[in-house]
Amino acid sequence: PVKPAAQRADVVWHSSAVERGQRLSQGATIWLTGLSGSGKSTIAVELERQLIAAGRPAYLLDGDNLRHGINGDLGFGDDERRENIRRVAEIAALMADSGTIAIVSLISPFAAERENARNIHAAKSLPFNEVFVDTPLHTCETRDPKGLYARARAGEIRQFTGIDSPYERPEHADLVVTPTDGTPTDIAEHIRRALGIADAR
Template sequence: MRAARMTAPRHPHQETENAEETHVSGATVWLTGLPSAGKTTIAYELAGRLRADGHRVEVLDGDEIREFLSAGLGFDRADRHTNVQRIGFVAELLARNGVLVLVPVIAPYADSRIAVRERHTKTDTAYVEVHVATPVDVCAVRDVKGLYAKQAAGEISGLTGVDDPYEEPTAPDLRIESQDQTVQESAAALHALLTERGLA
């Protein structure tokens, strides 16, 4: 007797959805900058705009990555590099599968950022580097997490941009000076760049 051929049930909209997904272009948008520069705030504002437009969006928050993906890593140069490469791996994987990935992570060293860009280049996955170039004195006033106050009090050391290096991007795709504009204006500028490049 010939065995019956089993097929998975098909959702009535599955063919349409799959057809649409084949045309979706993902990208990684890496927002680098000092602590309290405004990276995460801008990323979430942009994520809301992109989702409203129907895009698949993920925000890879640096604090969450440290907790769930990079637990056990410290803050010396080697561990910072490892952390950034792990984030870059996840971002590229999501991006080449059609997700717009927003990464508001300091990534203080140029060689780490270059390695992440090269990973994307190898798979022909779009990568956008954004420098949230807020001056350190402005960041210290904002001090969202209280890091600058702790460093000044001698409670912590190795604060990026104060007593640990931050190598500014020399040729970012976009530079945002958040001290001179609102979060909405910053997100709009980045949204405009993504639209111009056919990514949003």
């Protein structure tokens, strides 16, 4: 595992000449966690659309998409998921530090790694909001938008979250949303209101 820079004796931190208040706006991370098929990516896309429409710099970090690039070397074993979550947490914190609202959509099934993501932000005094998209497994499996649950049940995919790989439900999420809260548009609005993210214009 890669050591966090703060703990490394062989690398010295080089400070920026720019203070946070000088940046275009206050950044933050909105971290959506939930099962595959829970709707987190759909909500995240809508959230990004609404924030940009409201004049806020926002950028979506979607687990599936990042696995096409920076996380393309990682699979779905426990250690690789941990590294996946760690990398995304670091990227989100960099974006939040730059003044962007980073919207993360990641299964992030392990409580300790979600807590680590929160700590990475806290160490930089950056707002971190964990949103649990609490869609029951049977609903996700019924939806099965990519046919992955069927393949997991058939034994074609191993270590599938909720089937033969764990999902640790958040105990201390900042916000919990469920499909009964409305459409993805409603839920994204609800998240913005609940987290107090105002329009820029």
